[in-house]
Amino acid sequence: DVKVTQSSRYLVKRTGEKVFLECVQDMDHENMFWYRQDPGLGLRLIYFSYDVKMKEKGDIPEGYSVSREKKERFSLILESASTNQTSMYLCASRLDREGQPQHFGDGTRLSIL
């Protein structure tokens, strides 16, 4: 089974802090993704990565950056956290072959005070 592990289930940070959310997958998947999930808005793609050191903006990249230095790890960075970034963050990975599904971690519920 694919295992996608997000480092924290719950996280509380303060406005203006630099926040790191970590995601690790154990299946040698090329593609990795960061989403945020908010009530009534569904899942929105923040950033994704086709492979190591590659990154692409998703639909809502403002206020975020990412890092993919190793294939198994994809980090989401909130450069200066704001209260409107309070949300559930979901990481996913995927084998880069046609028709392959994305596999999700359990999510990080982030609160910015």
Added chain:
Amino acid sequence: AQSVTQLDSQVPVFEEAPVELRCNYSSSVSVYLFWYVQYPNQGLQLLLKYLSGSTLVKGINGFEAEFNKSQTSFHLRKPSVHISDTAEYFCAVSDEETSGSRLTFGEGTQLTVNP
């Protein structure tokens, strides 16, 4: 561009009743279709997927879905639900042009199974 519409935001049913969760999509190219389930405070788990071939797809936990190309639909069904099926369900689509790497999700359907 593709889009996904889940026609019901909430579906309440009684235990052991049948259920159908509706999903329509729009895309100009051939698509791959997925249903995911999300239990409270968890990530998304793949229920089933349609890539090609038979239009009736069976998944985990007794769920199945039928791909209808002419109606651009991919409805999820279960003949008899349990309390434990209470969760949010997401329909998602990707297309051959992107090799499926990006998914477009519907806004989700909350299924609540009552005793």
